[in-house]
Amino acid sequence: MSAIASSTVPDAHGHFGPYGGRYVPETLMHPLQELEAEYFRCQQDPEFQKELQYYLREFVGRPTPLYYAERLTRELGGAKIYLKREDLLHTGAHKINNAMGQILLAKRMGKTRIIAETGAGQHGVATATVSAMFGVKCVIYMGEVDCERQMLNVFRMKMLGAEVVPVKAGQKTLKEAVNEAMRDWVTNIRSTHYILGTAYGAHPYPVMVRNFQRIIGDEARRQILEQEERLPDLLVACVGGGSNAIGLFYPFLDDSSVKMVGVEAGGLGIKPEQHAARFQGGSLGVLQGTRSYILQDENGQIQLTHSVSAGLDYAAVGPEHAWLRDENRVEYTYATDDKALEAFMKLARLEGIIPALESSHAIAEVIQRAPKMRKDELIIANLSGRGDKDVAQAAQKLGLEMPK
Amino acid sequence: MNRIEERFARLKSQGQKGYVVYIGAGDPNLEATRQLALAFDKVGVDVLELGVPFSDPLADGLVNQLAAQRGLESGTTPPKVLETIKTIRKESQTPIVLYIYFNLLHRYGFKKFIYDAAQAGVDGLLVLDLPPEESENYEVMMREAGLCVIYLVAPTTPDERIELIVKRGTGFVYYVSREGVTGMQVKVSDTIATMTAKIRAHTQLPIAVGFGISNPEQARTVAASAEAIVVGSAIVNQIAQYGKSKDLVPKVTEFVKSLADAIKK
Numbered sequence: 001m002s003a004i005a006s007s008t009v010p011d012a013h014g015h016f017g018p019y020g021g022r023y024v025p026e027t028l029m030h031p032l033q034e035l036e037a038e039y040f041r042c043q044q045d046p047e048f049q050k051e052l053q054y055y056l057r058e059f060v061g062r063p064t065p066l067y068y069a070e071r072l073t074r075e076l077g078g079a080k081i082y083l084k085r086e087d088l089l090h091t092g093a094h095k096i097n098n099a100m101g102q103i104l105l106a107k108r109m110g111k112t113r114i115i116a117e118t119g120a121g122q123h124g125v126a127t128a129t130v131s132a133m134f135g136v137k138c139v140i141y142m143g144e145v146d147c148e149r150q151m152l153n154v155f156r157m158k159m160l161g162a163e164v165v166p167v168k169a170g171q172k173t174l175k176e177a178v179n180e181a182m183r184d185w186v187t188n189i190r191s192t193h194y195i196l197g198t199a200y201g202a203h204p205y206p207v208m209v210r211n212f213q214r215i216i217g218d219e220a221r222r223q224i225l226e227q228e229e230r231l232p233d234l235l236v237a238c239v240g241g242g243s244n245a246i247g248l249f250y251p252f253l254d255d256s257s258v259k260m261v262g263v264e265a266g267g268l269g270i271k272p273e274q275h276a277a278r279f280q281g282g283s284l285g286v287l288q289g290t291r292s293y294i295l296q297d298e299n300g301q302i303q304l305t306h307s308v309s310a311g312l313d314y315a316a317v318g319p320e321h322a323w324l325r326d327e328n329r330v331e332y333t334y335a336t337d338d339k340a341l342e343a344f345m346k347l348a349r350l351e352g353i354i355p356a357l358e359s360s361h362a363i364a365e366v367i368q369r370a371p372k373m374r375k376d377e378l379i380i381a382n383l384s385g386r387g388d389k390d391v392a393q394a395a396q397k398l399g400l401e402m403p404k
Numbered sequence: 405m406n407r408i409e410e411r412f413a414r415l416k417s418q419g420q421k422g423y424v425v426y427i428g429a430g431d432p433n434l435e436a437t438r439q440l441a442l443a444f445d446k447v448g449v450d451v452l453e454l455g456v457p458f459s460d461p462l463a464d465g466l467v468n469q470l471a472a473q474r475g476l477e478s479g480t481t482p483p484k485v486l487e488t489i490k491t492i493r494k495e496s497q498t499p500i501v502l503y504i505y506f507n508l509l510h511r512y513g514f515k516k517f518i519y520d521a522a523q524a525g526v527d528g529l530l531v532l533d534l535p536p537e538e539s540e541n542y543e544v545m546m547r548e549a550g551l552c553v554i555y556l557v558a559p560t561t562p563d564e565r566i567e568l569i570v571k572r573g574t575g576f577v578y579y580v581s582r583e584g585v586t587g588m589q590v591k592v593s594d595t596i597a598t599m600t601a602k603i604r605a606h607t608q609l610p611i612a613v614g615f616g617i618s619n620p621e622q623a624r625t626v627a628a629s630a631e632a633i634v635v636g637s638a639i640v641n642q643i644a645q646y647g648k649s650k651d652l653v654p655k656v657t658e659f660v661k662s663l664a665d666a667i668k669k
Contacts, residue, residue, distance in 0.1 A: 013537060023506055023533045025463040027558035027583055030565060169469065170459065179462040186463065187584035189560055286507045286533065287460065299481045300511030301459040 009323060014203020014290075017326060019319035022202040024289045027186045035193075036204040038109050043211065048104065055100050059133070061090050062097075062215065066223035066380070071350040072366075079233065079373035081366060083353070083383045084220045084248065091126045093356060093385030094216060094244045099126035099195055101212035103134055106193035113192040114138045117181040119146055119174035119240065120311035120358060121153025122385050123197030128162035138162040141180040143173040146310045152389045171304050174240075174314045178288050198241025199318040202289030206319055213247025220380055221251050228378055234369065235260045237382040238361040239332065240276075240311050242318035244384035249330060259331070261369075262321060263361045265307035266334035272297075276305040277334040278317040279325060285316075292319040308337035308397065309357035311385075335364035341397055343367055344387060356385035357394065407499040407527045408552045408575040411450050412610045412631065421667045422576075422632030424612050425660055426453040426503065428471030428640060430480025432648050434488045440643075443657040445496045448664030450632065451612075452498050453530070456485050458505040463532045465587030467637040470644060482508050482517065486524040493525035501528040501554055501575075514542070518549045528552030528575045536572045543572060556580050557603055559595060570607035576632065577603055580615045588637045589616035597629040620666035627667040635663055 009016045022032060042048040056062040064085045073081045086094040099116075106114060114131045115138070118124030124140040131138035140157050144166040147154050157164050170176040178201075185194040199209045224232050235252060237245035239262040252258045267275035275281065278293040285294040287302060294316040295303040307313040324330040335343070343363035348354045355363055359382065366381045373379070387394070394400075405413070415422050425444055429437050441452050457475030461468065482504075489500060502521060509517045509531065521529065528551055534542065536555060546553045552575025557566055560583060570577055579600060582593045593616065600611050613626050614634025626633050642659050646652040 021538050022535065023538060024535065025532055025558075026535060026556040026569075027560050027580060029535050029537075029558075030560045030562055175460065179460055182462045183465070183585045189583050284510075286510050288462065289533070291510075294507075296507070296511060298511075299483075300508040301476065302507075 010203065010207050014207065016319045016323035019290070019292050019322040020203060020206060021291050022289060023286050023291065024202045025186065027189060028202070031189050032202055032204070039105060039204050039208050042105055042108065048108070052101055052104055056097065056215070059090060060096050060100055061088065063219045064088050066220055066227065069351050072347065073370070075350055076367060076370040078370040078375065079377040079379045080375065081370055082224065082232070082378065082380045084216060084380055086216060086244065086382060086384045087353070087355065087359070087386035091122070091129050092388065093122035093126070094213060094247060095123040095197055096126035096129065097215055097247070098197065098209050098212040098243060099123065099130045102193065102195040103130040103136070106136070106195070107134060109193060111191060111193040112136060113188060114195055115141065115181050115184050115192055116195045116197060117141045117174065117177035118197065119177070119313060120309065120356070121146065121150040121157065121389060122311065122356070124162070124164070125153050125156045125160070127195050127197070128157040128160035131162060132160045139184065140164050141167055141177040141184070143167050143177050145172040146174065146177070149393055150310055150389050173305070173310065175302065182288065198243040199246045199320060200241040200288070200290060200316065206290065209243050210246045210250055210320060213243050214250045216244065216247040216382065217249060217251035220248060224378065224380060231255050231258055232378040232380045233257070233259060233373070234377070234379045236263065236362045236365050236379060238263045238312060238358050238384065239317060239321060240265070240314050240358060242321045244382050246318060246320055248380070248382045253329060260329070261365060262330055262332045263365045264317070264332060264334040265309055265312035265361060266336040267306040268337060270334070273304040274306050275334070276307045276313050276315065278315070279332040280334055287316045290319050292322045293317050308340060309361065311356070311358040312361065333365060335361040339364040341394060344394055345398065353383065354387035354391065355383055356387045357390045359384045406550050406552060407497060408451060408501070411499050412576060415450065415631070420669060421627045422450040422610065422612065423448055423664050423667060424451040424453055424614065424632050424634040425449045425639060426455060426634060426636030427643060428455040428457060428468060428475050429485045429488065430457055430475035430478045431471040431640070431643055432474055433478040434480060434484060436652060438488055438492055439653045440656060441492045441498065442496055443653050444660055445498045447657055447661040448668055449498060449660060451501060453501045453503050453634065453636070454485065456482055456502055456504040456508055458508055461505065463585055465585040465637060467588070467640050467644070468586045471640045482512050486520055489524045489526055499527045500525065501530055502526055503530045503532065506531050506534045515545055518545045518551060522549040522551055526551065528554050530554040530556070530578060536569055554578055559583050559593070559599060563602060566603055567606045570603060570609060573609065576610040576612050577607065578634065579603060579611055579613045579630070581613050581626070582615055584615070586615055586637055588618035588641065592616055592622045592626055596626060600629045620663055623663045623666045633667060
């Protein structure tokens with residue numbers, strides 16, 4: 001198992017086995033090579049790392065707690081459950097780990113304008129936040145449907161001074177926002193850095209975003225060793241593009257006793273256009289710069305997706321996840337909208353934590369697995385974001401009365 | 405020599421500029437595409453570039469995005485595009501290049517698509533999101549099938565990449581004259597002459613310049629520093645305007661001819 005986390009993947013061109021790579025129009029090729037060179041310079045540069053650590057600690061609020069969810073554990077009656085509390089970070093989700101890393105990179109590259117895509121709005125808020133902090137112009141692309149279902153985050157981005165552009169093409173969700181961000185980038189390439197929010201897209205994004213997010217797993221590994229004096233038995237995380245999951249999993253890949261499960265969005269069930277579980281209904285393809293599992297029809301047109309959670313509602317999955325699945329290192333499953341909503345309520349009632357609908361998919365899997373595990377076994381679930389943004393939508397789905 | 409190479413050789417010997425016209429296949433339907441292709445052949449179009457509609461055309465501006473959408477709505481699929489080219493080939497020998505996103509080939513079966521395209525009468529492929537770095541087997545398969553590998557050079561492409569790209573490409577080099585997506589521009593880029601000179605330092609291949617040319621005057625300006633011009637969105641915009649009206653083919657052809665007249669002697 002030790003080969004997994006070694007430097008054999010990605011290769012010099014960003015390939016994770018048959019996945020990954022750099023499939024973009026020519027205009028982006030050289031800028032991506034420049035970004036790659038600058039990123040790997042920064043990664044080796046103690047000054048850059050020191051600056052990043054400083055802001056992660058003083059501004060973002062790291063480290064986050066690894067919290068023993070005692071009542072949830074008791075209720076489920078099996079394995080001991082720990083939650084990695086990324087929801088407690090400034091702006092409310094793990095997305096800011098990567099946004100902070102990339103804005104420091106953009107600053108070093110002399111970029112004066114930042115763009116990003118967002119689904120649930122958490123990456124948009126994180127990007128708007130770091131842009132405000134460093135006084136850089138910021139434009140966020142967000143599907144029109146997502147703007148509606150995550151309106152709170154639209155207001156937050158605007159208050160932070162970002163321009164939010166609703167994208168009206170296609171199904172008006174995350175995939176279309178990425179297309180539009182890429183079009184903007186091609187057009188404004190010299191002034192602009194694109195802060196891609198997940199472990200997806202053309203090289204170096206998947207490896208760069210993973211490395212900015214691995215702090216989640218690095219901390220969790222240290223914390224569980226301190227608290228339990230041993231490694232966990234199971235890691236659980238939701239997978240949209242897959243940045244929170246790869247961030248948690250990566251530092252444990254060489255620990256062969258640690259099982260891992262990624263949870264995709266099962267939506268209304270695994271039928272075409274009703275879900276976003278790429279490993280269930282998807283096949284190998286090339287979309288938005290990389291080769292991975294995607295949801296597509298027999299002609300290669302990208303299919304519609306559905307999830308209650310805007311952040312998981314995406315037709316493709318990060319290439320490193322596809323590779324880890326082939327290597328049998330990580331298991332991938334899914335949770336339906338209903339299961340995610342149940343988990344959302346359960347965590348709120350039992351632990352006093354309202355999770356993001358995205359993270360609720362991970363909790364739903366914990367609810368399935370924990371009772372089947374022994375009481376001396378340990379689970380770490382990544383609570384990748386908080387659910388404030390989802391309260392109105394969840395209330396509506398659950399039929400809760402809202403005061404007029 | 406395939407039809408593209410023959411055509412450029414002929415243009416060179418005649419001292420003429422080449423005229424590449426882009427339209428979206430299946431916009432508004434594949435029968436219209438067939439009729440337009442045949443009509444263009446008669447008014448001075450040297451290469452027909454057919455866009456295969458894709459659900460996520462991230463290199464395209466709004467005009468061509470909408471064309472792709474209309475193409476998908478009319479039921480256009482890669483196999484149907486190849487069928488249409490077969491019918492065009494019964495009456496026309498205009499060189500045809502497919503402008504296509506990689507996933508469509510990938511899904512069809514990479515090798516099978518190349519073989520089937522050659523059989524149907526396609527002469528070259530321009531795969532938007534398949535840079536030379538990812539395309540070793542592609543070039544071998546294309547050579548075997550007798551198809552030209554058309555690569556893009558962009559304003560952001562540095563000298564050493566230009567060298568790499570022109571070595572790997574065949575038929576012609578497509579210089580994207582500005583940073584951005586496809587679409588019409590009020591003013592053509594003023595760096596075209598500099599860039600085409602840079603490209604020419606590395607290759608004998610003809611250079612076609614596109615992205616943003618929308619009127620006869622711009623066509624003339626650009627043609628001065630290249631072997632060919634590419635006009636796309638301006639024509640697609642005409643197709644959008646005339647839609648399914650019975651005037652579609654004559655009206656669009658008239659516009660196409662006005663640009664041909666501007667660059668031909």
